[in-house]
Structure formats: C-alpha cells, structure tokens
Amino acid sequence: MRDEVLAGTRAAGFGRDVVVIGGCGHVGLPLAIALADRGASVGIYDISRAAVDLVNAGRLPFEEPGAADVLARVVAAGRLRADVDPGIVSSAEAVVVVIGTPVDEHLNPDQTAIPQALSGSIGHFRDGQLVVLRSTVFPGVTALVEKTFVEHGLSVDTAFCPERIAEGRAMTELFELPQIVAGRTARATGRAARLFRLLTEQIVEVTPEEAEFAKLFTNVWRYIKFAAANQFYMMANDRGVDFERVRHAITFDYPRAADMPGAGFAAGPCLFKDTMQLTAVTDNNFALGVSAMQVNEGLPLYLTTRLERTYDLANLKVGILGMAFKGGSDDIRSSLSYKLKRVLAFKAGAVLCTDPHVTVDAALRPLDEVLAEADVLVIAAPHAEYRSLVTDKPVVDIWNLLGNGVVV
Template sequence: MGGCGRAGLPLGLAFAARGMTVTLYDINAEAVAKVNAAQLPFAEAHAGPLLTEAVEHGRLWATTDDASVGDAEQVIVVIGTPVDEHLNPDLDAVPQALSRCLAHLRDGQLLVLRSTVHPGVTALTEQLLTRHGLRLDVAFCPERIAEGRALTELFSLPQLVAARTATAADRAEKLFRHLTEQIVRLTPEEAELAKLFTNTWRYIKFATANQFWMMANDAGLDYQRIQHAITFEYPRAADVPLPGFAAGPCLLKDTLQLAAFHQNNFVLGHAAMLINEGLPLYLVNRLAARYDLPRLTVGLLGTAFKGGSDDPRESLAYKLRKLLTVRARAVICTDPYVVDDRLVPLPQVLAEADLLVLGSPHPEYAQLATELPIVDIWGLTRRGVRV
C-alpha cells in the first residue's frame, strides 16, 4: 500500500531484486502507469535498472486495484503520515488507508506498518482489525532510508522489527532477512519512539548548527572555518554539520509528532523548530542589511529540500522565495532536478540576476562559473558562509 512512493517503490524493488514477487498498490494512477512502463516516477539512485529488470521478468507490477492486497501473503503499508493544518499528528492516516482495503484483507496475512507513525498507531491498527473480526499478524518495521541512497541502505542498515506476538515478529524478521542480516527486535511502542527519536535527533542537530552559524555570523565570523577546526581529526565532534535549511517531509513533522506525544512538553524540539523554520527570515534580514534588495533581482539556486534531490516537499527554499519576493525587486528560481512551472533555466538566472542565493546544495552549483555574488550558507562553494 503506497507502493509507488519514495519509500514504497525502493522497498518493492529491493524485494524483487531478491527474487520475491511484488505487487505495488497505490492510488496514484500516474505513478502506477509509469512503474508498469518501467519508468521511475521520481529520481532514485540505482533504481532504474532494477525496475526495468523486475518488470521485464514479471517480478513486480503496480495497480490501483485495492483488491490486490488480498492476494498477498505479506501486506506492507507505506503511506504518508502527515500533520494536520493545526500541526497536530494525523492519527487516522494509516487506519483510513487500511479501511479502504478491509474487505480484501484475510486471516493469516502478515501486515507490516512501514510508515513513521505517532506512538500508539500500531495498537490502533490492531484494534481496527480486531473490531472487524480479522486475525492478522501485525508488525511495525519502520523505514530508515535516506532519499537517493535507498537501494544501498535497504541492504546495509539494520532493520527494526517490532510486534506484539512472537509469531508476528518471527514472520516480519524472516521477511526482512531477504534484505539484511541485521535485525533489532523491539516492542511496537519502543520502535515507534525509536523512529521519531532518530528523525528528531537529526532535526535538533541541524538546529544546533544553524544556531552556531547565526552566533558566529552576528559576530562577523565565518562559521565554516570554525566548523572545520571543530571537526578536523577530532572524532568527538565529527558529526557537527554546517548550516542549511533543515527541511523535507520528515524531520519537522516527526519532531511535531514527538512533541504531541509528550503533551507538547518538548522545549528542545520546539526551540529547534523556531531555529530551523526561522532560518529563511534570518537570512533575508541579513541580506537586506548588506544589499539594496529593492533594487536587485535575486536568483535562487535550487528549490529541492536537499542537494541532488528532485523532491521539493516542505523545502524551505520556497519560504525563502516568498520572503525575498517581498523585499527584492524580483526573484527568479532554477533547479536542475525539480519539475515546477515557476522555474527557469540556469542561464536565464545567471543573465538576469544581480545576486545569487543557494537554496539547495546541488553539486551542479559547487563550481559555478559566474562573477555574481553567491550567498551560500551551506558551504558548498567553499567561499565561506558568512553573510
């Protein structure tokens, strides 16, 4: 379920590559058609050849028919679990998706929840099945991949396996041992928190780097030089990152889920949100102090949420664009990967802009041939990150 998405499709390809027969059920008809034509609906390293081979050999196909879940021995739920318009966790996303397929689920199947969920959603799923008289083995086995590295990490990272019963845990472990030999067993609630803790830890770590950058920047110092000194041949600080827009579909959302789980008593998480979500405004204010923005056309380089990605979901580059639109004469944007009608080719940006701002650290921008000033808080161009 959700099998043609950025988490579901790589997982299906990984299982197909290990000789299993995989059906991808998805409500996105366009993505289903592309997959069945052996075309990737999004960019993912190493996925193209695996998709072609799997489709040609009949080991993988996609469908919009919800009845397809009834033919599977194992059903894996890989759907988005968003927060609502009030930034509260949507606890109904997984149960609602399952409700569309309840008529086709059958006793004896293994149901694996793969999405990052609010603590307690596994229990809600078990209760839903029980209310409808279904006896399935339920496991929570969260995905742990990074976009762009899925088909490396699925085979190399340990897999968390959590279930209420030994039978369900054994079946889930057997399934994922097709991909990796490293299995870590937990209870469902432990695993739900483990995934949220992981994403929130990354979000807080990025917030720390962004706060460090602001502090150094306000003092007129280049944080890139300081970060190099901190991390150079010093293992205890090796993971201190450079600044950047901590965004994407997971980190903020999962920090909000963790805060909600703890009755919004999460000062550290909320502070990280203020820092990371406030970074575009801080940057625009610094630019306004340094440049005569009302007279300048600003070129925004990159709108994806991270470098080398075609995924613009929750990208703070779009918030940066909105803020610059208010302050600058004009803003023009480009991205070598993202499909967006508002984007223009890079040569046009270089020809029309007076000032360039790096929105995404795409490798194409590391050695950009231009005399225009480039504001690069990511440190990609190695010109320093002072603004």
C-alpha cells in the same frame, strides 16, 4: 533464507509474496524494487495512475540513484506489478503499508489517519496475512491498527518495521542498515523478520511501542543537530565570523565533534513533521523540539534579513539556485527553498528560481537565465551541479559549495 521465505508464502496459498500500499513513493518503491530483485513476487497498490503507469513501464516516477536499472529488470522479469485497484492487496501474504501519520495545519498529528485509510480497503485484507506498517507513526498507532483489524473480524499478524533509508541512498541502505522489527507476538515478529531477511541478516527486535519511539527519536535527533548547527552559524555570522572555518577547527581529527553538521536548510517530509509529533506526545512540552523548529524554520527569514542589511534588496532581482529539499534530489516536499521564495517575493524586486532536478514546477527557469538576470544569488539546495558555478554576481552560499566561506 530467500527460498525459505518465498516457499512459505506459496505454501500459504497466496499468489504474491508482498504487496506495498503506497508503493510508488520515495519509501515504498525502493522497498518494492529491492524485494523483487531478491526474488519476491511484488505488487504495488497506489492511487496515482500516472505513477503506476510509469512503474509498469519500468520507469521511475522520481530520482533515486541505482534504482532505475533494477526497476526495469524486475518489471521485465514479471516480479513487480503496480495497480490502482485495491483488490491487489488480497493477493499477497505480506502487506507493507507506507502511510505515515500526517500533521494538520495546526501541527497536530492525526493519529487516526492510518487506521482510517486501512478501513477504506479493509475488505481486501485476508485472514493469515502479515501487515507491516513501514512509515513513521504516532506512538500507539500500531496498537490502534491491531484493534482495527480485530474489530473487522480479521485474523492478521501486525508489525511495525520503520524505514531507515535516506533519499538518494535507498538502494544501498536497504541492504546495509539493520532492520528494526516489532511485533506484538513472537509469530508476528518472526514473520516480519523473515520478510526483511530477504534484504539484510541484521534484525533488531523490539516492542511496537519501542519501535515507534525509535523512529521518532532518530528523525528528531537529526533535526536537533541541524538546528544546533544553524544556531551556531547565525551566532558566528552576526559577528562576521565564518562558521565553516570554526566548524573545521572543531571537527578536525577530534572525534567528539565529528558529527557536527554544517549549516543549511533542514527540511523535507519527515524531520519537521516528526518533531511536531514528538511535541504532541509530550502535551506540547517538548521545548527542545520547538526551539529546533524555530531555528530551522527561521533560517530563510534570517538570510533575507542579512540580505536586506547588505543590499538594496527592494530594487534587486534575487536568484534562488535549488528548490528541492536536499542536494541531488528532485523532491520539493516541505522544501525551505519555497519558504525563502515567499519571503523574498515580499522583500525583493523579483525572485527567479531554478533547479536541475525538479520537474514539477513550471515556474522554474533555466540556470543560465537566472545567472544572467539576477543581481544576487542564493544557493538554497546543495546540488553538485553548483560546485562549478562561475559568476561575477554575489553569492549567498551557506553550504560552502564554492569553498569561499559562508559569511552573509
């Protein structure tokens, strides 16, 4: 199958098989690496010169287990090259666009962001290309992108093939998870399916509109489950009951509750944003999604209130352990650890922050300094490094990393 796909690309007269727009990020780069490792000739277009230079040197701009050695290998083999010049877009038969639908300061999605971004580089697209939208989009954006190409007189096939990976598992899940493929025509769907069969034989074909909702529903479903767990945690905690002991009783050898998550910060660049997108789809009548947002976004406030009731917070230093949005990650996008920091900065005597993975925040302190100076500790991100934490200071551990329960 790989030889069939790549031979077809070369026969079409393109110098590369694939170019990934936005390909130096957490979604685009693992995909580019994986395709290159399966034999494709891959280009990356990204506006970050620093990230492009790192990739071309065979180095990752962020942490992703299992990706570093593969990146170095495909760069050395000449199968992957990044560039800040949008002209690279014209070199490939397939163009994968990793640009999502953002939400503004009022939590409204900007449905025109992707078409506008593509319009800025429209002169670099060519007739006969396959254009694949990869990030989450607002329902109807795929059709709007198709219209954009038609209005510019371009004959391209467009498909929406949403990414399904979790950060930290990309180099496994790209090859193991079924790929949703959605084209308006049989030709567009077939071309996209052939491309992603370089990674997996499991292809699920739907319409673009079905795929758009499938991606949103997936992320929002996770967000709602986390909200339910966090609400249960608050209910139990307010009565002095350890939610983790309750959850163990519920889930132990009982399959109907096996997917109940533990409490913790539900954050990152997708779950909250996509819940707000789905809220906009329903003309702001998605009460379940809004409630989930209130619960999840309210957890840092809740923990601060509990600390105020237990300690003389105004005269104490609080140490926050973990500023990434999830355990084992260096990604701080939409991290609720920073919301906790802002709230505590108003309530506590001082706030000290640390993280073993994050490198972009110059205000972070080494762990040993935070442990020495803080009066109270909060494990905000469940990094494995904290499992062996030894301290005589009180620890708020909603993840139960230390195994001492989650009561605050």
